[in-house]
Amino acid sequence: MESIEITGLRKEYRRLRGDRTVALDGLDLSVGTGGVFGFLGPNGSGKTTTIRCLLGLATPTAGVCRVLGQDSASGLASVIDRIGALVEAPALFPTFSGRRNLELLAGIHRLPKTRVDEVIETVGLETRQKDLVKGYSLGMRQRLGIAAALLKDPQLLILDEPANGLDPAGIKQVRGLLKRLGEEGRTVFVSSHLLTEVQQTCDHVAILARGRCVATGPVNEVLSKGRSNVMSVRLKDLEAGRLVLNAAGIASTIVDGVIRAEVDASDGERIARALAAHDLFPSELRAEEMDLETVFLELTDTVEVAA
Amino acid sequence: MKDLLRVELRRLTSRRLFRGVSFLVIIGFIVAGTITFFISNDSPQALATAQAKHRAEIAGCLADAGRDGVPSVGTEGWCERHVETSDPRFHFKDMEWPLLTLGLPLMMLAWLIGASYVGADWHHRTMMAHLTWEPRRGRVLLSKAIAVSITAFFWILALEMIFSALMWPAAFFRGSTAGLDAAWWSHYALDVARLGGLAGFAGLLGFSLALVGRNTAAALGVGFAYLAVVEGLVRGFKPSWSDWLIGDNIGQFATWDRVLGHSQTGSGLLLTAYIALAVAIAWLFFRKREVA
Numbered sequence: 001m002e003s004i005e006i007t008g009l010r011k012e013y014r015r016l017r018g019d020r021t022v023a024l025d026g027l028d029l030s031v032g033t034g035g036v037f038g039f040l041g042p043n044g045s046g047k048t049t050t051i052r053c054l055l056g057l058a059t060p061t062a063g064v065c066r067v068l069g070q071d072s073a074s075g076l077a078s079v080i081d082r083i084g085a086l087v088e089a090p091a092l093f094p095t096f097s098g099r100r101n102l103e104l105l106a107g108i109h110r111l112p113k114t115r116v117d118e119v120i121e122t123v124g125l126e127t128r129q130k131d132l133v134k135g136y137s138l139g140m141r142q143r144l145g146i147a148a149a150l151l152k153d154p155q156l157l158i159l160d161e162p163a164n165g166l167d168p169a170g171i172k173q174v175r176g177l178l179k180r181l182g183e184e185g186r187t188v189f190v191s192s193h194l195l196t197e198v199q200q201t202c203d204h205v206a207i208l209a210r211g212r213c214v215a216t217g218p219v220n221e222v223l224s225k226g227r228s229n230v231m232s233v234r235l236k237d238l239e240a241g242r243l244v245l246n247a248a249g250i251a252s253t254i255v256d257g258v259i260r261a262e263v264d265a266s267d268g269e270r271i272a273r274a275l276a277a278h279d280l281f282p283s284e285l286r287a288e289e290m291d292l293e294t295v296f297l298e299l300t301d302t303v304e305v306a307a
Numbered sequence: 308m309k310d311l312l313r314v315e316l317r318r319l320t321s322r323r324l325f326r327g328v329s330f331l332v333i334i335g336f337i338v339a340g341t342i343t344f345f346i347s348n349d350s351p352q353a354l355a356t357a358q359a360k361h362r363a364e365i366a367g368c369l370a371d372a373g374r375d376g377v378p379s380v381g382t383e384g385w386c387e388r389h390v391e392t393s394d395p396r397f398h399f400k401d402m403e404w405p406l407l408t409l410g411l412p413l414m415m416l417a418w419l420i421g422a423s424y425v426g427a428d429w430h431h432r433t434m435m436a437h438l439t440w441e442p443r444r445g446r447v448l449l450s451k452a453i454a455v456s457i458t459a460f461f462w463i464l465a466l467e468m469i470f471s472a473l474m475w476p477a478a479f480f481r482g483s484t485a486g487l488d489a490a491w492w493s494h495y496a497l498d499v500a501r502l503g504g505l506a507g508f509a510g511l512l513g514f515s516l517a518l519v520g521r522n523t524a525a526a527l528g529v530g531f532a533y534l535a536v537v538e539g540l541v542r543g544f545k546p547s548w549s550d551w552l553i554g555d556n557i558g559q560f561a562t563w564d565r566v567l568g569h570s571q572t573g574s575g576l577l578l579t580a581y582i583a584l585a586v587a588i589a590w591l592f593f594r595k596r597e598v599a
Binding site: 052055056057058059076077080083085087088089090091092093094095096100104105107108109110148152 | 310311313314317318321322323427431432433434435436437438439440441442443595597598599
């Protein structure tokens with residue numbers, strides 16, 4: 001059973017003037033069980049709207065959302081005790097202490113106070129748990145929001161930008177926490193604009209642009225979609241190497257102390273042979289790969305242009 | 308549902324506004340009780356002075372027979388009725404009027420508590436967080452509505468009882484507790500209970516308006532505009548419609564004096580119907596609207 005299944009999800013918002021804004025335009029997405037799933041997209045791409053539809057906070061114009069096998073519109077109540085969520089900024093009562101906020105939530109499902117202690121410890125708020133939330137920094141509120149999402153010891157964790165406002169140490173801690181939860185067999189569905197975080201934390205990723213999913217799959221596979229047909233060659237005599245490669249029909253240029261040869265990664269052998277035939281032996285020959293950020297920008301830009 | 312209700316009750320009674328208002332009201336009661344304690348005087352001299360003053364005023368009234376509106380026939384009886392008895396003692400049996408007078412501001416506070424309770428939920432987006440724990444909106448609304456009405460009812464009940472208790476020393480030590488028979492106490496208890504019920508009504512009305520408007524100020528503004536403007540205009544231009552106005556029915560139900568075309572029980576039922584309608588409208592808005 002998939003943890004999340006979204007089919008043809010469309011969400012339109014009507015404005016007072018009568019025109020419509022399409023937030024989601026036939027989104028299809030499938031999230032398996034276990035691991036950390038990254039949900040990437042630029043601002044306004046529909047990430048939060050998707051999460052709100054999943055959690056029954058918004059009604060889709062069309063399409064179906066299923067969470068843990070249940071339709072979000074009708075069967076969410078039967079699985080809600082297995083879902084933890086943090087949507088946008090943490091929603092907390094500022095004049096209650098952090099602990100009080102968690103205790104009130106825990107009371108809804110009769111969770112024991114020891115569970116509150118556990119999550120407070122997990123997010124490192126032990127020393128500030130009795131302080132009023134209005135005195136918390138943005139990062140502390142975020143930690144408390146994550147603690148609230150963890151309270152139910154959920155099988156599926158839906159986190160919307162969990163690293164918002166966290167300092168580098170906090171980001172590292174959250175990254176470790178998400179990885180650990182994913183390794184424990186839980187499904188962590190995390191939307192983020194911090195691409196490096198997703199690259200370091202997630203097993204799978206989906207990239208959203210203009211309400212549509214433009215790429216999805218294991219992070220490495222998505223990265224390979226952005227793999228350029230460029231190989232970089234490092235050798236002593238760069239100019240000689242460039243001339244050899246150009247003569248062999250491989251367009252090459254020298255950039256930042258390496259030769260950039262425009263050839264598919266699977267054709268690396270051609271480069272090696274051509275150079276070796278002229279007694280030139282590369283010290284390094286590797287396919288240039290884009291990082292997720294570049295892939296993300298490329299994919300989302302394509303959609304922007306197409307749209 | 309029970310757990311949900313328990314959480315709502317805990318949250319509502321933990322709110323700073325609720326506790327702060329309760330504290331200030333009780334401080335007000337203490338001041339009122341203290342002032343009454345020192346104003347009330349049951350010493351023989353004070354009683355003698357008051358009686359002498361009363362006799363002098365009666366004599367003055369009799370002397371004015373046929374003048375200044377004092378009738379020349381049956382003057383003695385008329386003066387006895389119209390010259391106020393200046394008793395320096397505080398009589399506990401007169402507590403009904405202060406209690407009813409206090410009812411209106413307390414109902415307004417119940418309105419504020421109910422409206423701000425759900426208004427804060429929207430303002431801090433905790434309604435959304437709540438729905439990620441209990442997505443059945445009917446249950447969420449019901450638990451909140453019950454929490455508001457129960458809290459408002461018992462809150463006003465408790466405050467009225469505290470008020471009575473704080474006024475008791477003035478009557479017991481320096482005033483009079485005469486006339487407090489079983490009939491009086493049962494009448495008094497019914498007054499307190501009716502005011503509690505009206506507080507529950509006010510709290511729920513504030514709650515319903517804030518749920519629709521998603522804002523405390525909107526609920527208070529609509530309430531004020533309705534009571535001060537709409538009802539005022541109706542009374543002025545369509546007096547025959549007064550029987551259906553919330554304010555008039557609250558007045559009749561609270562005082563239990565029949566002043567409208569229908570009975571006091573009828574007023575209670577009408578107010579119940581109004582609040583049921585308000586909650587139903589709030590439900591229609593809350594049921595499908597997006598929560599962000």
